[in-house]
Amino acid sequence: MTATIVPASTTQAAPVRRSARPIPTARLVKVELRKMFNTRSGFWMLVSIGVLSVIATGAVIIFAPDSDVTYGTFVSAIGLPMSVILPMIAILAVTSEWSQRSGLTTFTLVPSRGRVVGAKAIATVLVGLGSVAVAFAVGAVGNLAGSALAGLDTVWDVSLSTAPQIVLGDLVGMAIGFTLGVVLRASAPAIVGYFVVSLVLPGILELLALVREWFLDLQPWIDWNYTQVKLFEGATNTGEEWAMLGSTTTIWIVIPLAIGLLSLRRSEVK
Amino acid sequence: MIAVESLTRRYAGFTAVDDVSFTAQSGRVTGFLGPNGAGKSTTMRVMVGLTAPTSGSATIDGVRFADLPNPGLEVGVLLDASAQHAGRTGREILTIASDTMGLPRARVDEMIELVSLTPTEAKRRVRNYSLGMRQRLGIATALLGDPRVLILDEPANGLDPAGIRWMRDLLTGFARQGGTVLLSSHLLHEIEVIADDLVVIGNGKIVASGTKEELLAAAGTLARSTSPRDLAHALEQAGIPSTIAGDGSVRTDADPARVGAVALTAGIALTELRSAEGAGLEDMFLSLTADTQREGVAA
Numbered sequence: 001m002t003a004t005i006v007p008a009s010t011t012q013a014a015p016v017r018r019s020a021r022p023i024p025t026a027r028l029v030k031v032e033l034r035k036m037f038n039t040r041s042g043f044w045m046l047v048s049i050g051v052l053s054v055i056a057t058g059a060v061i062i063f064a065p066d067s068d069v070t071y072g073t074f075v076s077a078i079g080l081p082m083s084v085i086l087p088m089i090a091i092l093a094v095t096s097e098w099s100q101r102s103g104l105t106t107f108t109l110v111p112s113r114g115r116v117v118g119a120k121a122i123a124t125v126l127v128g129l130g131s132v133a134v135a136f137a138v139g140a141v142g143n144l145a146g147s148a149l150a151g152l153d154t155v156w157d158v159s160l161s162t163a164p165q166i167v168l169g170d171l172v173g174m175a176i177g178f179t180l181g182v183v184l185r186a187s188a189p190a191i192v193g194y195f196v197v198s199l200v201l202p203g204i205l206e207l208l209a210l211v212r213e214w215f216l217d218l219q220p221w222i223d224w225n226y227t228q229v230k231l232f233e234g235a236t237n238t239g240e241e242w243a244m245l246g247s248t249t250t251i252w253i254v255i256p257l258a259i260g261l262l263s264l265r266r267s268e269v270k
Numbered sequence: 271m272i273a274v275e276s277l278t279r280r281y282a283g284f285t286a287v288d289d290v291s292f293t294a295q296s297g298r299v300t301g302f303l304g305p306n307g308a309g310k311s312t313t314m315r316v317m318v319g320l321t322a323p324t325s326g327s328a329t330i331d332g333v334r335f336a337d338l339p340n341p342g343l344e345v346g347v348l349l350d351a352s353a354q355h356a357g358r359t360g361r362e363i364l365t366i367a368s369d370t371m372g373l374p375r376a377r378v379d380e381m382i383e384l385v386s387l388t389p390t391e392a393k394r395r396v397r398n399y400s401l402g403m404r405q406r407l408g409i410a411t412a413l414l415g416d417p418r419v420l421i422l423d424e425p426a427n428g429l430d431p432a433g434i435r436w437m438r439d440l441l442t443g444f445a446r447q448g449g450t451v452l453l454s455s456h457l458l459h460e461i462e463v464i465a466d467d468l469v470v471i472g473n474g475k476i477v478a479s480g481t482k483e484e485l486l487a488a489a490g491t492l493a494r495s496t497s498p499r500d501l502a503h504a505l506e507q508a509g510i511p512s513t514i515a516g517d518g519s520v521r522t523d524a525d526p527a528r529v530g531a532v533a534l535t536a537g538i539a540l541t542e543l544r545s546a547e548g549a550g551l552e553d554m555f556l557s558l559t560a561d562t563q564r565e566g567v568a569a
Contacts, residue, residue, distance in 0.1 A: 020340040020344065022340065023371075023372065027369065027370070027372060031366055031369050038362045038365075038366070039357035039358050040357035040395065042357075096355055100354070100355040100356060101352070101353035101354070102355040104320065104349055104350055105347075105353065105354070107319070108318050108319070108320065108342075108347045109341060109342045109367060109370045111319040111338070111341060268315070268320065268322070269315075
């Protein structure tokens with residue numbers, strides 16, 4: 001059915017079209033970064049990274065035996081809480097658009113959802129890098145203070161080849177969270193999902209490897225936790241180990257992310 | 271100008287929007303009416319690219335919304351005032367939108383002032399906002415980019431009487447300056463006061479559209495007598511279909527002169543006889559959408 005309204009009198013000519021320029025990606029990334037931390041939950045996530053880094057450092061200084069007061073101990077102590085919080089930040093960066101329904105505005109201002117998600121991904125990586133830098137810095141301060149308090153020589157035992165692997169390990173965790181966010185598009189299920197794939201799944205795969213011998217060789221190729229832990233230990237060195245990381249990344253990140261993105265671009269934002 | 275052409279949106283098992291076409295002209299306020307679930311919001315979501323149409327198109331000055339380089343500068347959209355991150359302050363929500371569009375920050379303060387939110391309120395988180403405050407914030411977001419087109423879904427919802435008056439003046443002024451306004455509302459009085467053109471939708475289909483004057487004029491004749499039943503019977507005998515409304519008035523599409531003549535012939539004393547044009551939008555709305563009303567209102 002067609003119905004066209006013809007105004008009784010067209011008093012005004014159509015206004016001249018303004019030549020709007022496309023929104024640059026750098027601006028989108030800046031906006032997404034701001035959005036990650038200008039909510040109450042985002043703010044406390046950020047604060048908790050700092051606070052937990054300091055608590056973990058303090059705990060090492062107080063409780064670690066003298067032989068363990070080394071940079072490596074500090075870095076891994078700080079890395080533990082961070083490896084949990086960073087994926088949460090990645091999840092919420094994506095899912096809040098749906099769970100909090102702010103996507104209605106976001107995707108109206110930027111109709112290209114792929115670009116928005118891309119900007120979120122870049123912002124997430126930047127936050128990851130920044131947080132790990134904080135971890136390394138706080139760890140260094142802790143190491144200096146800890147060894148001075150205990151009257152020990154300061155031991156710097158995180159090699160230059162290990163540090164990037166730790167960074168990569170954190171980014172893998174964030175990527176898993178981001179992927180879950182894109183696929184599930186709801187905060188609570190994505191967070192639960194993250195704990196399932198990071199806490200429950202490794203146990204099941206471990207058990208499977210114990211009872212089924214054929215799976216033992218296969219496990220490093222499909223268990224992303226296994227390859228992530230190797231990264232945190234700085235133990236991904238051979239070509240085969242990197243291939244294993246590539247394999248788990250493809251299975252748990254690349255493929256689901258691609259499928260999730262396809263459905264996200266077509267889905268209805270309500 | 272907004273042009274909707276043969277727009278259809280199907281979901282598994284039902285058609286929410288069925289071959290809808292209409293235009294909203296610049297310089298005019300177009301009211302978009304329909305009962306709950308008639309397809310108003312779906313149509314508006316398709317217009318701004320949040321929902322993909324099954325077929326058909328919606329364009330803003332000839333361009334698909336999704337193809338606009340920086341849509342916020344051209345189209346102001348308010349679909350659901352509650353669709354905001356509850357943990358964000360009102361000011362932050364405006365700041366994000368303003369940054370996305372690449373506007374100076376001063377624009378945020380201007381908008382907060384324009385929609386009469388106090389600076390203290392702007393610093394509060396949206397979780398603590400009343401519906402009316404959210405609505406004001408949503409209108410501020412829509413107006414932020416100084417757009418030429420406004421698409422507003424139920425913008426008067428939750429506003430206090432002063433707010434409704436303010437909104438009315440705002441939209442009328444916007445249209446007078448050449449802007450296009452499409453607004454949906456179920457507050458018929460509001461639409462009646464503000465709209466120049468009307469589009470009425472029921473069950474996903476357009477049931478009427480035109481200027482407000484045209485549509486309201488088409489409402490026929492209203493007559494009253496001490497015995498409405500006799501009057502209706504006399505009209506029927508004369509081949510004029512009529513209905514008896516709940517208030518005892520008799521309505522028909524025939525013009526008043528004919529109704530008067532029939533009454534005279536039948537010897538029925540009329541207590542009131544007039545063109546039903548003053549019957550207003552509510553009667554028109556209810557009769558047009560009678561088939562699609564949940565309550566099955568008799569037209």
